């Protein structure tokens with residue numbers, strides 16, 4: 001038996017991915033950009049074992065057995081095995097490893113955060129699984145496109161720091177890969193606060209929500225063609241210059257536009273709750289009171305907030321949050337994939 005355990009971090013999109021041009025290859029309508037959070041506070045951990053003794057492949061997520069026939073999972077297995085054959089035949093290194101490709105796989109994965117509450121759990125999960133499988137089967141080179149086959153945003157969790165997922169142009173998806181834009185050491189003062197408003201499962205899964213938006217939202221078309229390409233360039237400049245004001249404004253506008261697209265979808269999709277909207281209002285009021293932008297919010301396909309701010313403002317913002325939001329269940333403070341700190 002061969003066994004390996006990997007951990008992979010959550011990534012939070014600043015420029016959002018919403019909509020696919022190919023549902024099987026998971027090719028997006030637009031490029032996106034994210035920051036990778038510290039894997040100590042929010043991460044998926046996956047153990048993969050392969051053995052000639054296993055009579056079938058099996059998978060458990062947070063101790064509950066899952067259906068292994070899931071087409072996305074099967075696509076990932078198929079792609080990993082094809083690349084493994086290619087890698088070993090190039091290196092003239094078949095034999096043992098090639099034999100292993102026919103063995104059954106057991107996967108055991110767990111998250112240390114709510115699984116379906118819009119905290120990118122599938123991203124961390126698939127990124128982790130692909131890293132573990134690639135290690136076991138000796139696949140090297142670009143593998144973010146394999147993670148993408150499991151869940152689009154998973155390709156961004158293959159790197160730390162600031163990461164762009166280039167939408168690519170090829171029909172086979174070979175150029176739709178993640179690339180690091182800047183390392184976590186580039187902007188060490190930047191912090192993220194994750195406010196867990198609820199750990200309930202979301203009503204509309206991202207995949208289904210995206211399909212509905214692609215079919216019905218006019219705003220999504222304008223966004224993809226005219227807005228996102230500029231925003232990607234702008235946010236990369238803001239990151240390069242460590243310009244927090246600009247970074248914060250683009251981040252909040254992106255989040256607002258994602259949720260505007262969701263409301264423009266017919267029938268509309270609502271991920272934000274009353275508490276989410278109160279968090280947004282508080283951020284705007286706080287920034288106004290300070291006379292400059294100190295905090296930015298972003299929300300994905302769920303009501304939980306991610307706030308971005310600089311290290312010096314963390315104590316003040318945390319006490320404000322604690323004062324106004326008793327319903328917030330938990331709050332994780334995270335470096336951008338940097339050294340671990342204590343969770344308050």
Ligand code: 2P0
Pocket residue numbers: 012013015016017018026032120122123150151152153154206207258299300301
């Ligand atoms: C993102 N989200 O860029 C956007 C923002 C949610 C809102 O990527 O269908 O779980 O598996 O590719 O990656 C969530 O979508 O969807 C997501 P699939 P995924 O992070």
